[in-house]
Amino acid sequence: MKIRYFDNAATTPVREEVVKEMLPFFGVEYGNASVMYSLGRNAKKAMKRARERVARAINADINEIYFTSCGSESDNLAIKGFAYENKSKGNHIITSKIEHHAVLDSCKTLEKQGFKVTYLNVDDKGKINLEELVNSITNQTILMTIMFANNEIGTIEPIEEIAKIAKKKNIVFHTDAVQAIGNVKIDVKQMNIDMLSLSGHKFYAPKGVGALYVKNGINFKKLQDGGEQEYNKRAGTENVAEIVGLGKAIELIYNDYDEYNKKLITLRNHYIDRVKNEISNCKVNGDLINRLPGNANVSFKNVNGSELLFELDKYGICASAGSACSTSNPAPSHVLTAIGLDKNYIGGTLRVSFGRDNTMEDVDFLVNRLKEFVNKK
Numbered sequence: 188m189k190i191r192y193f194d195n196a197a198t199t200p201v202r203e204e205v206v207k208e209m210l211p212f213f214g215v216e217y218g219n220a221s222v223m224y225s226l227g228r229n230a231k232k233a234m235k236r237a238r239e240r241v242a243r244a245i246n247a248d249i250n251e252i253y254f255t256s257c258g259s260e261s262d263n264l265a266i267k268g269f270a271y272e273n274k275s276k277g278n279h280i281i282t283s284k285i286e287h288h289a290v291l292d293s294c295k296t297l298e299k300q301g302f303k304v305t306y307l308n309v310d311d312k313g314k315i316n317l318e319e320l321v322n323s324i325t326n327q328t329i330l331m332t333i334m335f336a337n338n339e340i341g342t343i344e345p346i347e348e349i350a351k352i353a354k355k356k357n358i359v360f361h362t363d364a365v366q367a368i369g370n371v372k373i374d375v376k377q378m379n380i381d382m383l384s385l386s387g388h389k390f391y392a393p394k395g396v397g398a399l400y401v402k403n404g405i406n407f408k409k410l411q412d413g414g415e416q417e418y419n420k421r422a423g424t425e426n427v428a429e430i431v432g433l434g435k436a437i438e439l440i441y442n443d444y445d446e447y448n449k450k451l452i453t454l455r456n457h458y459i460d461r462v463k464n465e466i467s468n469c470k471v472n473g474d475l476i477n478r479l480p481g482n483a484n485v486s487f488k489n490v491n492g493s494e495l496l497f498e499l500d501k502y503g504i505c506a507s508a509g510s511a512c513s514t515s516n517p518a519p520s521h522v523l524t525a526i527g528l529d530k531n532y533i534g535g536t537l538r539v540s541f542g543r544d545n546t547m548e549d550v551d552f553l554v555n556r557l558k559e560f561v562n563k564k
C-alpha cells in the first residue's frame with residue numbers, strides 16, 4: 188500500500204543528499220573529533236562545516252552554535268542552564284501556556300527549585316498578548332521563553348515584538364524554533380533573539396541531533412558533566428555523522444526555501460478550502476495568516492479523533508490527533524484547551540502537516556477519505 192505521509196510536524200523523512208553526506212562518518216571516517224591525528228581532524232573539520240552551515244542559516248556566529256541530542260535537550264539546556272547560572276540576578280521566568288512540553292516541564296522543574304514562572308494566556312488563535320507580557324515583567328524577571336511557532340496549530344508568535352520588549356527590559360529571550368526552522372526566515376541578530384532551539388528531524392535530517400544557539404556574552408550552566416566538548420557546555424563524544432547530516436539539511440532547506448514553502452502553502456490551502464467547503468461542522472484552528480506554511484489543524488464536531496486516525500491508517504494515511512506527543516496521553520491537548528476550543532470539537536482534532544514529498548493527488552485522497560468517515564457519523 189502506498190503511504191501518504193502528512194505528519195511532518197512529528198518528524199520528516201531523511202533526504203537522500205543528507206544520507207549521502209553522512210555515510211562516510213558511519214564508515215571510514217570514524218575518528219573522534221577531539222583527538223590530534225588526521226582521522227580525528229577530519230571529523231572535527233566536518234563538524235566545523237556543519238556549525239558554519241547552522242550559523243549561516245540563522246545569521247549567528249559559529250561559536251554561538253552548540254550541538255545537542257535533540258530539540259528537547261536544547262530547550263532544557265537553554266532554560267535550566269540559563270536559570271541556574273543567573274539565579275543571583277532574579278528568579279522569575281515568563282513563558283506561555285502553549286509551549287512544547289520540553290519547555291513547560293523545564294519550567295515546572297524550576298518552579299520546584301524556587302523559581303517563579305508566569306504562563307501567559309493565548310487568544311483563540313493561539314497568539315500571546317503583548318500587553319499581558321509587559322504587565323507580567325517584574326524586577327526579578329531574568330528570562331522569557333516563547334515558541335517561534337506552535338507545533339499543533341501552526342500559529343507564529345510575534346517574535347520580533349517580544350524580543351524588543353525583552354531587550355528594552357534587559358531580559359534574555361529564548362525561543363523554541365523547532366517548528367519554524369525552514370518555514371520562516373530567521374535572523375537572530377536582526378530579530379534580537381538571545382537563545383534559539385532547533386532539531387534536525389523536523390527538517391529532513393535524522394532524529395537524535397539538535398542545536399542550541401546562544402548569543403555570545405550570555406552565560407549558562409552545563410547540565411551534562413564530563414568532557415569539554417561543545418565549548419565545554421555539553422559533555423559527550425560528538426555524534427559526528429548526525430551533526431554532518433543536520434548541517435547538510437539546514438543548508439538544503441534554505442537553498443530552496445521559496446519554492447518549498449510555496450509548495451506547502453498551495454497544498455495546505457487546497458486542503459483547508461476543500462475541507463471547509465465539503466465537510467460540515469468543522470473548525471480550522473490557529474491563525475490563518477501568521478501560520479506555518481505546512482500546518483492544517485481542523486476539528487470535526489463529535490468525531491472521535493483516535494477512530495479517525497485508525498480509519499485513515501487503513502488507507503496508508505499518516506496524520507496526527509493534536510500532536511504526536513499526546514497520542515499515548517488521553518488528556519485533551521493543552522494547546523487546544525488554551526485557545527478555548529469547544530469540548531464537542533476538541534476530541535475530533537486532526538493535525539495534518541505537509542512536507543516535501545506530498546502531492547496534490549495525496550491531498551485529494553486524504554480529503555476524500557476524511558469526507559467518507561465524517562459524513563458516515
Ligand SMILES: *Cc1c(COP(=O)(O)O)cnc(C)c1O
Nearest residue numbers: 257258259287338363365366386
Ligand atoms: C519536536 C519539537 C520539540 C522536540 O524536539 P525533539 O528533537 O523531538 O526532542 C520541541 N519543540 C517543538 C516545538 C517541537 O515541535
